[in-house]
Amino acid sequence: MEHGMAQKNQSIVVGWDEWVSLPEMGLFAIKAKVDTGARTSALHAVNIEPYDKDGVTRVRFVVHPLPDRPEVEIKCDAQVVDVRDITSSNGESEERFIIRTHFSIAGQEWPVEMSLANREDMQYRMLIGRSTMSGRMIIDPDRSMLCGELSPNIYDQVNVRSEGEKKLRIAILSREPENYSTARLVDAAVNRGHSVDVINTTRCYMNITSKKPDIHYQGMSLPEYDAIIPRIGASITFYGMAIVRQFEMMGVYTLNTAEAIGCSRDKLFAHQLLARAGIGMPVTGFAHSPSDIRDMLQSVGKAPLVLKLLEGTQGRGVVLAETQKAAESVIQAFRGLKANILVQEFIAESKGADIRCIVIGNKVVAAMKRQAEEGEFRSNLHQGGSASKVRITAEERTAAVKAAKSLGLRFAGVDLLRSNDGPKVLEVNSSPGLEGVETVTGKNIAGQVIEHIERSLQRAPSRR
Numbered sequence: 276m277e278h279g280m281a282q283k284n285q286s287i288v289v290g291w292d293e294w295v296s297l298p299e300m301g302l303f304a305i306k307a308k309v310d311t312g313a314r315t316s317a318l319h320a321v322n323i324e325p326y327d328k329d330g331v332t333r334v335r336f337v338v339h340p341l342p343d344r345p346e347v348e349i350k351c352d353a354q355v356v357d358v359r360d361i362t363s364s365n366g367e368s369e370e371r372f373i374i375r376t377h378f379s380i381a382g383q384e385w386p387v388e389m390s391l392a393n394r395e396d397m398q399y400r401m402l403i404g405r406s407t408m409s410g411r412m413i414i415d416p417d418r419s420m421l422c423g424e425l426s427p428n429i430y431d432q433v434n435v436r437s438e439g440e441k442k443l444r445i446a447i448l449s450r451e452p453e454n455y456s457t458a459r460l461v462d463a464a465v466n467r468g469h470s471v472d473v474i475n476t477t478r479c480y481m482n483i484t485s486k487k488p489d490i491h492y493q494g495m496s497l498p499e500y501d502a503i504i505p506r507i508g509a510s511i512t513f514y515g516m517a518i519v520r521q522f523e524m525m526g527v528y529t530l531n532t533a534e535a536i537g538c539s540r541d542k543l544f545a546h547q548l549l550a551r552a553g554i555g556m557p558v559t560g561f562a563h564s565p566s567d568i569r570d571m572l573q574s575v576g577k578a579p580l581v582l583k584l585l586e587g588t589q590g591r592g593v594v595l596a597e598t599q600k601a602a603e604s605v606i607q608a609f610r611g612l613k614a615n616i617l618v619q620e621f622i623a624e625s626k627g628a629d630i631r632c633i634v635i636g637n638k639v640v641a642a643m644k645r646q647a648e649e650g651e652f653r654s655n656l657h658q659g660g661s662a663s664k665v666r667i668t669a670e671e672r673t674a675a676v677k678a679a680k681s682l683g684l685r686f687a688g689v690d691l692l693r694s695n696d697g698p699k700v701l702e703v704n705s706s707p708g709l710e711g712v713e714t715v716t717g718k719n720i721a722g723q724v725i726e727h728i729e730r731s732l733q734r735a736p737s738r739r
């Protein structure tokens with residue numbers, strides 16, 4: 276393709292619509308409408324994503340040049356020369372990227388600026404504005420397609436049905452890009468041919484009143500992702516859920532929904548949901564008023580009892596009370612802290628071991644046993660527990676899958692104890708860590724997470 280400038284020869288006479296091309300970007304045939312009411316030309320684009328290359332702002336975007344053949348998808352890339360407030364024909368003003376590229380019609384070609392607009396309802400993929408026409412084109416409003424037709428078949432020869440169609444744009448919501456689990460998920464997504472961004476959840480902000488929900492990040496609107504993987508830490512549950520909800524409102528698939536994350540984080544609610552689903556759990560009690568404690572303790576059973584601070588994680592708020600008296604005094608002490616606590620039957624026969632099952636979809640994909648240190652009943656790895664591979668029973672498998680499902684989690688870590696009375700579910704975690712379980716089992720769980728997203732969106736790549 277020759278990129279020579281058009282000589283300043285005679286103006287081209289054009290009709291009110293014409294076939295044009297933007298050869299630099301591989302857009303060889305687009306039906307465009309002349310729009311003398313617009314100063315700058317506009318190109319209909321989706322997945323508009325600005326990025327920085329050597330200090331220069333560029334933008335990647337996708338154009339479907341043929342409205343009646345949406346499968347034809349051209350990935351474009353251009354330099355951004357400006358960001359302007361543009362008022363569209365419906366009177367709404369929005370910020371748009373202005374790119375510079377070559378425009379070609381009737382054998383002539385010249386550089387133009389055009390705005391990128393993301394408007395699905397645009398019948399023409401391009402509008403030719405005055406600055407593109409100036410000194411080059413004269414319009415005959417009674418005529419259409421005066422410059423002849425460009426064949427849309429040209430796209431059959433270029434790389435139209437590429438792997439790109441199956442490629443997903445994934446965002447991982449995490450405040451820790453260096454963290455083992457985040458890094459593994461990034462690698463797994465890239466290995467399977469997808470593009471992936473790690474987004475710091477707390478740095479996302481949004482305009483709730485906006486008619487079209489979107490999310491801003493570092494001064495820009497986030498691109499249109501196909502899927503998000505929320506890795507929301509317990510301390511930012513409230514804000515993290517709001518961000519996940521906003522993605523949901525934008526129609527983005529989320530590995531775990533905001534609602535499911537919320538259910539798992541509210542431990543009392545989670546216990547109620549697990550109980551309703553008929554899932555085996557240690558007998559558990561909860562009370563608010565100190566005057567009811569004795570009665571509540573009695574209803575749970577005899578000491579030893581396990582007392583848990585509802586806000587605790589990694590075993591930090593979990594205490595074993597050997598006697599009824601000890602249980603009462605611990606509760607009294609916690610009350611002073613205004614902390615909500617839960618009382619639970621102690622499953623002594625689990626002998627300081629619990630089992631972490633990783634559930635993806637409706638399958639347990641890996642399991643490990645965590646054994647507490649000598650003299651410790653809490654098996655959390657953070658409390659010095661050690662992990663090993665374990666084969667779980669069919670009953671345990673069913674309990675884990677059912678537990679994740681009852682909270683609505685598609686990806687979960689389900690902790691259970693082996694009791695004389697079958698598996699007892701302790702907790703369901705919506706952002707299970709991958710390091711321990713991948714190391715112990717040697718399984719590629721991050722890869723399975725990405726495969727699950729592909730299956731859910733029906734976009735498994737054709738090659739490995």
Ligand SMILES: Nc1ncnc2c1ncn2[C@@H]1O[C@H](COP(=O)(O)OP(=O)(O)OP(=O)(O)O)[C@@H](O)[C@H]1O
Nearest residue numbers: 557581587588589590591619620621622629653654
């Ligand atoms: N009822 C119980 N009977 C016997 N052991 C228990 C019981 N509850 C908890 N444990 C032990 O204490 C550990 C910590 O408990 P739990 O998982 O409820 O705490 P947590 O603070 O929520 O920890 P995490 O969030 O890391 O799982 C468990 O892994 C288990 O080994």
